[in-house]
Amino acid sequence: MINSLLDKNFEEVTLGFSKASAMEEANRCLYCYDAPCMRACPTSINVPSFIKKIASGNLKGSAKVILEANPMGASCARVCPTEELCEGACVMQKDDKPIKIGALQRYATDWVKNQDIPLFNAGVPNGKRIAIIGSGPAGLSAARELCRMGYEVTIFEAEKKAGGLNQHGIVSFRLPQEVVDWEVEQVRRLGATILTGKRVGKDVTCDELLENFDRIIVAVGMSKVPNLNIEGEMLEGVLDAIEFVKTTKQETVPQNMIGKKVVVIGAGNTAIDAATCAIRLGAASVKILYRRTANEMTAYPFEYEFAKQEGVEFQWLTSPKKVVGNEDGQVMALECVQMKLVDCYDRKDALLEVENSNFTIATDFVIRAIGQKRQVDLIQEFNIQQSNGIPSVDPVTLQTSNSKVYACGDVIYGNGYGDATVVSAVQQGKDCAYAIHHSLKQSSEIA
Amino acid sequence: MADLRINLAGIQSPNPFWLASAPPTNSGYQVQRAFEAGWGGAVWKTLGDPILNVSSRFAAVSFNGQKVAGFNNIELITDRPLEINLKEIYETKKRFPNHAIIASLMVEPKQEKWHEIVKRVEDVGVDGLELNFGCPHGMAERGMGAASGQVPELVEKQTYWAKEMAKTPVIVKLTPNITDITVTAEAAVRGGADAISMINTINSLAGVDLNTWNTIPHVGGKGAHGGYCGPAVKPIALNMVGECARSPHINLPISGIGGISNWQDAAEFLLMGATGVQVCTAAMHHGFRIVEDMIDGLNNYLDEKGITSVMDIVGQSVPKYSDWGNLDLNYKVVAEINNDKCIHCNKCYIACEDTSHQAIDLYHDASGLSQLKIREEDCVGCNLCSIVCPEEGAITMKEVKNTLPSMTWNERQEMLKVLNTTAEPIGK
Numbered sequence A: 001m002i003n004s005l006l007d008k009n010f011e012e013v014t015l016g017f018s019k020a021s022a023m024e025e026a027n028r029c030l031y032c033y034d035a036p037c038m039r040a041c042p043t044s045i046n047v048p049s050f051i052k053k054i055a056s057g058n059l060k061g062s063a064k065v066i067l068e069a070n071p072m073g074a075s076c077a078r079v080c081p082t083e084e085l086c087e088g089a090c091v092m093q094k095d096d097k098p099i100k101i102g103a104l105q106r107y108a109t110d111w112v113k114n115q116d117i118p119l120f121n122a123g124v125p126n127g128k129r130i131a132i133i134g135s136g137p138a139g140l141s142a143a144r145e146l147c148r149m150g151y152e153v154t155i156f157e158a159e160k161k162a163g164g165l166n167q168h169g170i171v172s173f174r175l176p177q178e179v180v181d182w183e184v185e186q187v188r189r190l191g192a193t194i195l196t197g198k199r200v201g202k203d204v205t206c207d208e209l210l211e212n213f214d215r216i217i218v219a220v221g222m223s224k225v226p227n228l229n230i231e232g233e234m235l236e237g238v239l240d241a242i243e244f245v246k247t248t249k250q251e252t253v254p255q256n257m258i259g260k261k262v263v264v265i266g267a268g269n270t271a272i273d274a275a276t277c278a279i280r281l282g283a284a285s286v287k288i289l290y291r292r293t294a295n296e297m298t299a300y301p302f303e304y305e306f307a308k309q310e311g312v313e314f315q316w317l318t319s320p321k322k323v324v325g326n327e328d329g330q331v332m333a334l335e336c337v338q339m340k341l342v343d344c345y346d347r348k349d350a351l352l353e354v355e356n357s358n359f360t361i362a363t364d365f366v367i368r369a370i371g372q373k374r375q376v377d378l379i380q381e382f383n384i385q386q387s388n389g390i391p392s393v394d395p396v397t398l399q400t401s402n403s404k405v406y407a408c409g410d411v412i413y414g415n416g417y418g419d420a421t422v423v424s425a426v427q428q429g430k431d432c433a434y435a436i437h438h439s440l441k442q443s444s445e446i447a
Numbered sequence B: 001m002a003d004l005r006i007n008l009a010g011i012q013s014p015n016p017f018w019l020a021s022a023p024p025t026n027s028g029y030q031v032q033r034a035f036e037a038g039w040g041g042a043v044w045k046t047l048g049d050p051i052l053n054v055s056s057r058f059a060a061v062s063f064n065g066q067k068v069a070g071f072n073n074i075e076l077i078t079d080r081p082l083e084i085n086l087k088e089i090y091e092t093k094k095r096f097p098n099h100a101i102i103a104s105l106m107v108e109p110k111q112e113k114w115h116e117i118v119k120r121v122e123d124v125g126v127d128g129l130e131l132n133f134g135c136p137h138g139m140a141e142r143g144m145g146a147a148s149g150q151v152p153e154l155v156e157k158q159t160y161w162a163k164e165m166a167k168t169p170v171i172v173k174l175t176p177n178i179t180d181i182t183v184t185a186e187a188a189v190r191g192g193a194d195a196i197s198m199i200n201t202i203n204s205l206a207g208v209d210l211n212t213w214n215t216i217p218h219v220g221g222k223g224a225h226g227g228y229c230g231p232a233v234k235p236i237a238l239n240m241v242g243e244c245a246r247s248p249h250i251n252l253p254i255s256g257i258g259g260i261s262n263w264q265d266a267a268e269f270l271l272m273g274a275t276g277v278q279v280c281t282a283a284m285h286h287g288f289r290i291v292e293d294m295i296d297g298l299n300n301y302l303d304e305k306g307i308t309s310v311m312d313i314v315g316q317s318v319p320k321y322s323d324w325g326n327l328d329l330n331y332k333v334v335a336e337i338n339n340d341k342c343i344h345c346n347k348c349y350i351a352c353e354d355t356s357h358q359a360i361d362l363y364h365d366a367s368g369l370s371q372l373k374i375r376e377e378d379c380v381g382c383n384l385c386s387i388v389c390p391e392e393g394a395i396t397m398k399e400v401k402n403t404l405p406s407m408t409w410n411e412r413q414e415m416l417k418v419l420n421t422t423a424e425p426i427g428k
Helices: A002-009 A019-028 A038-042 A046-054 A059-069 A073-077 A100-113 A137-148 A164-168 A177-189 A205-211 A241-246 A269-280 A302-312 A378-381 A422-446 B028-037 B082-095 B111-123 B153-163 B181-192 B231-246 B263-271 B281-284 B288-305 B347-355 B384-388 B410-425
Strands: A127-134 A154-155 A194-195 A216-217 A238-240 A261-265 A285-289 A311-314 A318-325 A331-342 A350-353 A359-362 A363-366 A403-408 B004-006 B011-013 B017-018 B040-048 B058-063 B064-071 B100-105 B128-132 B170-173 B193-199 B202-203 B225-231 B253-256 B274-279 B333-337 B361-366 B370-374 B395-397
Touching: A002 B361, A019 A046, A038 A046, A038 B011, A046 A059, A046 A100, A059 A073, A059 A100, A073 A100, A127 A137, A127 A205, A137 A164, A137 A216, A164 A177, A164 A241, A164 A422, A164 B004, A177 A194, A194 A422, A194 B274, A205 A378, A205 B017, A216 A378, A216 A422, A238 A241, A241 A269, A241 A363, A261 A269, A269 A302, A269 A363, A285 A318, A331 A363, A403 A422, A422 B011, B004 B064, B004 B253, B004 B274, B011 B100, B011 B370, B017 B263, B017 B288, B028 B040, B028 B082, B028 B288, B040 B082, B064 B231, B082 B100, B082 B111, B100 B111, B111 B128, B111 B153, B128 B153, B153 B170, B153 B181, B170 B181, B181 B231, B193 B231, B225 B231, B231 B253, B231 B263, B253 B263, B263 B274, B274 B281, B333 B370, B333 B384, B347 B361, B347 B370, B347 B384, B384 B395
Parallel strands: A127 A154, A127 A216, A154 A194, A216 A403, A238 A363, A261 A285, A261 A363, A285 A311, B017 B040, B017 B274, B040 B100, B100 B128, B128 B170, B170 B193, B193 B253, B253 B274
Antiparallel strands: A318 A331, A331 A350, A331 A359, B004 B011, B058 B064, B064 B225, B202 B225, B333 B395, B361 B370
16 A cells, blocks of 8 residues: 555656647747757757647657657656756747747657657668667667668667666656656667667677677766765665665665655755655655755756755755764764855865864665766776776767777766756767768778 | 717617627527627527528637637528517517617518518517628528629619618628629618628638548538638728728718627727627627627727717728728838847748748847848838737837838829820920
């Protein structure tokens, strides 16, 4: 009983548009020329075109416009920070009423998903083989485009289920698994072989890939959350936010948080995900601790709003010092210190501890959400140039120092690739696919 | 509070808003409800020999999600016995003596038929008669309605027959399904009509069902053309009212009909020469209560303009309506874009570039925001950009001061004629 109630908490929060609402909203769109929303979309979806098609009752055409530009259009309709992208660029900002582009995109893609109409075909086989490591948004996007161009694509996925971040990392009340499964299925239908439970570097070596494939795309995303490097971190109840969110995406959600106190360290979008998941798992209180303030937090404003509405408490200028455990080795409390931001001319907003300000928060769980580590081992095994675990790539072709190896998605986030959004990963996947096609076409022409 | 009373060819009404002869005026119950709601008059659903109706009967046209932009019907005249209608007219008039009740009539084009029906309806106390020469469907196939309204001789003759017997004012309702409505309006004048009303509905087929391929509406899989009305027909009706109002050969009061949905539409018809208006589709869409704002809005408008009686605005725009040949060729407006108000949808640009005179430049500023600039020398002042612009005040059409005197096409042709005749001897 409790289980099914908790499971219900993880059903999608936002209900989609009804037909009437979608038509009303679609008809509100001005159908701009050289539209700013289209320019603001990393995948350049022709937004006015797909909205006009909803208004005209051509939902198949609408979904095709979306998915042509963005193979993960159904996911992005749900997880894109639209306020920052298309809806933020919409010309109808007066009275805060931009067109609800994300919701309309969901309406059209949901329609085609429910009808299960295939929109794209595999290209004529050209005999070239591409290996893609990772089946997240970047890998799937690259795979979809390569299949359409006639490549034989094999995707290696370490997890048991394909979908990457969308499958495991995004909370299911934002992005239900069935949407991700459908998107994976679309790529599989185009002929891509998706090998799940195959970790490159362990189940298959990089050399084997380099030997057996014409090109390799590294789209492995990021890794675990780093340690806090404080005492008591190995106690039972200290969790990695990414791993924690993953546990809520299984058949039935865990029940060990009911009535418990939870503290989340960090204030990015992952911290919000972890905190809201904890609330929905029945935690009695959930606090987000951040050593800076709301002004510096990296979570999107709408995520922050959502967390507050869910009942998450925010405690600013607070840094963890030590996790305190009981005799059974379980978390009991978190010792913290008060921080202060000091304006300095040379070092802007220096962060300092306030002397003698240590205090203790009683808690049963501490969830780390302070960024993600890099997939250093794999990058080293490929022996490609990198800095801080981030492969160096050509900014246009996304080619690494090994001309056969390309990289896209979160794995290259940080070195000039400014945002770690799903939609950017999708565009990079497309870019990789076109760059590979270009290079192989050229080499075959030369041959 | 302005005086909203009207006098249309001797028919008095507490306000200019009448319900047109149509489903809303089918019965005493409905007309009494309408009068309670505030309607000044009602033209009773057309009386004649009872007919049979079909199901279904109505269809509407939606535009971009807006319901009932246009409305289409294949319902015929009253399907209730004449005696019952007459009894209800009598009762309604007794209850609302100050409201106008006009009987709409349609019979075969025979003198004795007109005499008989005119006598019977006047006996129960109607304030006036409206001859239905306009209904375009069904009845027209039997030689009545629009079929007789399209033949000027029949309009004249039947008006004459009705007038032979009538003691109350006779309004002739004209069909728009004709090339020049002033021709039949003049026929009504010759027949002795006291007033004309227009327009009746326009021949129409509302749509085709894309799944069944049936017509919309259909009757068991078969359709027939209906009559079109509602907001979409207003410009057609307004022109016909204007053409009749400005004709020196007509000079009859006009009851304006066609797509009137609110007080603004009504005021436009009054300014273009109608003494009162008749409404149907708007009431069918929203109920009789819409008249409250029609009265309130018109009253506030008149008060704001300092006009004491609604009759004072009747026909004020008629002198401003003329032939193309009388327009000043030297008058010029150009578009002006206010980039502070512009929301950068670029609709003006693509409209002008693709479909008008390529007079707008589109470029982007350093931040990538579009900037739009009119090239005045290429702008013909067509209005298109300001029409498609969604932001009020972002594009205005401003008059360009011109040193040339006014010159119309007709004046120009006259002048050329004079020049050619005087130039001829020199040429020789």
